[in-house]
Amino acid sequence: MSTTSTVSPAPAGNGAxxxxxxxxxxxxxxxxxxMWTGRIVLGILVVGGWQAFTALGIVDKFFxxxxxxxxxxxxxxxxxxxxxxxxxxxxxxxxxxxLIGFAIGTVTGVVxxxxxxxxxxxxxxxxxYIKIVNAIPRIxxxxxxxxxxxxxxxxxxxxxxxLVFFIVFFNAFQGVREVDRNILANAKVLxxxxxxxxxxxxxxxxxxxxxxxxxxxxxxxxxxALVGEVLGAQHGLGLVIKTSMDNFDPNGxxxxxxxxxxxxxxxxWLIGKLEHRLLAWRPPSPSEVNSL
Amino acid sequence: xxxxxxxxxxPITGTATAGAAAREDARIEISGLTKRFxxxxxxxxxxxxxxxxxxxxxxxxxxxxxxxxxxxxxxxMVSGLDRPSEGSVKVGGREVDGITDGVSFMFQADALLPWxxxxxxxxxxxxxRGVPKQQAQASARDWLRRVGLAGFEDRYPHQLSGGMRxxxxxxxxxxxxxxxxxxxxxxxxxxxxxxxxxxxxLLTLWEQIRPTVVFITHDLDEAVxxxxxxxxxxxxxxxxxxxxxxxxxxxxxxxxxxxFQPRFIELQHQIWxxxxxxxxxxxxRTAGGKA
Numbered sequence: 001m002s003t004t005s006t007v008s009p010a011p012a013g014n015g016a017x018x019x020x021x022x023x024x025x026x027x028x029x030x031x032x033x034x035m036w037t038g039r040i041v042l043g044i045l046v047v048g049g050w051q052a053f054t055a056l057g058i059v060d061k062f063f064x065x066x067x068x069x070x071x072x073x074x075x076x077x078x079x080x081x082x083x084x085x086x087x088x089x090x091x092x093x094x095x096x097x098x099l100i101g102f103a104i105g106t107v108t109g110v111v112x113x114x115x116x117x118x119x120x121x122x123x124x125x126x127x128x129y130i131k132i133v134n135a136i137p138r139i140x141x142x143x144x145x146x147x148x149x150x151x152x153x154x155x156x157x158x159x160x161x162x163l164v165f166f167i168v169f170f171n172a173f174q175g176v177r178e179v180d181r182n183i184l185a186n187a188k189v190l191x192x193x194x195x196x197x198x199x200x201x202x203x204x205x206x207x208x209x210x211x212x213x214x215x216x217x218x219x220x221x222x223x224x225a226l227v228g229e230v231l232g233a234q235h236g237l238g239l240v241i242k243t244s245m246d247n248f249d250p251n252g253x254x255x256x257x258x259x260x261x262x263x264x265x266x267x268x269w270l271i272g273k274l275e276h277r278l279l280a281w282r283p284p285s286p287s288e289v290n291s292l
Numbered sequence: 293x294x295x296x297x298x299x300x301x302x303p304i305t306g307t308a309t310a311g312a313a314a315r316e317d318a319r320i321e322i323s324g325l326t327k328r329f330x331x332x333x334x335x336x337x338x339x340x341x342x343x344x345x346x347x348x349x350x351x352x353x354x355x356x357x358x359x360x361x362x363x364x365x366x367x368x369m370v371s372g373l374d375r376p377s378e379g380s381v382k383v384g385g386r387e388v389d390g391i392t393d394g395v396s397f398m399f400q401a402d403a404l405l406p407w408x409x410x411x412x413x414x415x416x417x418x419x420x421r422g423v424p425k426q427q428a429q430a431s432a433r434d435w436l437r438r439v440g441l442a443g444f445e446d447r448y449p450h451q452l453s454g455g456m457r458x459x460x461x462x463x464x465x466x467x468x469x470x471x472x473x474x475x476x477x478x479x480x481x482x483x484x485x486x487x488x489x490x491x492x493x494l495l496t497l498w499e500q501i502r503p504t505v506v507f508i509t510h511d512l513d514e515a516v517x518x519x520x521x522x523x524x525x526x527x528x529x530x531x532x533x534x535x536x537x538x539x540x541x542x543x544x545x546x547x548x549x550x551x552f553q554p555r556f557i558e559l560q561h562q563i564w565x566x567x568x569x570x571x572x573x574x575x576x577r578t579a580g581g582k583a
Binding site: 180182183185186187188189190191192193196200201204205207279281282283 | 371372373391393395396397399401402403404405406407408409416417419420421448450451464468474
């Protein structure tokens with residue numbers, strides 16, 4: 001009992017500890033600086049190169065646009081609007097179509113995915129049909145929706161919803177299939193009803209998959225809305241793109257592309273926030289921990 | 293055959309006798325149990341062949357046997373998660389069809405919901421049974437305190453050590469005060485020291501509510517130290533080779549110390565003599581067969 005000798009503290013004590021910490025912090029700072037330098041240099045190279053090549057006439061700016069031209073066009077669009085009115089109204093129309101389509105597609109995708117994942121029989125019956133529908137280039141459905149529902153908002157919403165549905169559906173389905181067998185058996189033995197299993201076990205488990213799919217799904221919702229508008233519309237960013245194309249105005253196309261990119265990144269950010277909140281229970285992934 | 297001298301020695305005799313009438317429905321009778329599977333290749337594989345044994349109410353029964361002898365399959369049919377091909381499982385005289393009422397399960401792998409907090413996980417049992425929220429919460433907190441996890445209610449499973457997760461699983465399994473507790477190598481994945489501590493704690497908790505326990509293990513020491521009865525199974529197709537009654541007195545105290553008692557060593561030797569042959573046969577079939 002008395003033979004244990006106390007381990008003497010590390011000779012350097014606090015001093016060594018502090019120097020290790022500052023050293024580590026310096027290393028991290030150095031890495032961050034290098035990363036940002038790399039990012040900025042790359043951006044300047046690409047945009048600057050584009051500007052230089054078009055300015056020197058190596059690439060014709062009439063066909064390929066020019067960064068400064070795009071900025072001017074962007075300011076012009078926001079200040080003076082387009083042929084069909086305010087540019088903000090166009091943005092709002094597209095955003096609305098994409099959001100509604102996204103919501104419909106997500107909800108139906110989750111519901112059908114969970115239902116099919118839950119029932120072996122249903123998934124066996126519907127399986128081949130879903131494969132067939134998935135193989136169809138669904139973007140073409142836009143033309144059908146146009147014929148059926150005219151050039152209003154509805155066909156764009158539907159097209160966005162269809163594109164979103166399949167992505168969310170496949171992920172929800174897979175997510176339900178991946179539910180841990182032990183957890184399922186345990187819940188059953190504890191007396192959970194079918195509905196309780198769905199609510200407490202299946203859906204939370206599939207949520208990781210579903211949320212991962214939402215990231216790409218919103219991009220598809222925007223694509224659906226845009227393509228619908230290009231096919232025929234009275235308002236919307238797709239129409240702006242189409243008119244710019246008809247007028248041989250690449251800067252207009254690029255300017256609108258840029259606006260769309262900003263919207264998608266904003267949505268992405270929001271989905272990221274949502275993901276962080278709903279999946280707070282997950283252990284931090286190794287990449288989030290900086291190794292020194 | 294049934295050595296039930298232990299009940300009288302139980303320190304909590306008051307609660308044990310109070311449920312004496314209800315105890316009779318905690319007897320497990322397994323008779324002529326046979327389970328066959330259809331392999332993907334289309335062949336019939338017999339996992340269990342005519343398994344029969346009885347677990348008395350409130351008894352701690354360990355099942356040992358070589359890998360792949362159908363121990364888990366047997367338990368699946370006791371809990372009602374699986375159906376027998378032939379034979380029957382009776383719990384309290386009633387044949388099992390559907391999930392058996394009043395059963396809790398503990399698995400080797402974690403069966404905790406990673407998206408629920410410790411408290412949420414322990415709450416599952418009462419919530420599924422429709423216990424009012426306040427009452428359920430109070431009882432969940434009480435159980436967490438009993439397994440020594442007070443103060444960890446809001447943690448998520450991934451923030452806990454393996455031993456702590458097992459405690460949560462234990463609280464989650466016991467909160468419904470099951471009449472039957474089925475444990476499928478519950479401490480198999482733990483390190484030796486943690487395993488010994490958890491086993492001792494399990495015994496203490498078991499003595500408080502005295503459910504009938506069926507405990508699967510590979511570890512013969514664990515089986516003898518914990519159980520009243522040890523069932524030895526043969527290698528595939530699984531059947532009962534022998535049943536031993538363990539007459540070590542209760543309460544047994546520390547699982548680590550009981551290993552040095554002469555009676556323990558004697559019993560351990562007896563059972564190992566029976567088991568060894570089966571283990572060697574199973575080993576020859578899997579490892580030797582492929583080599």
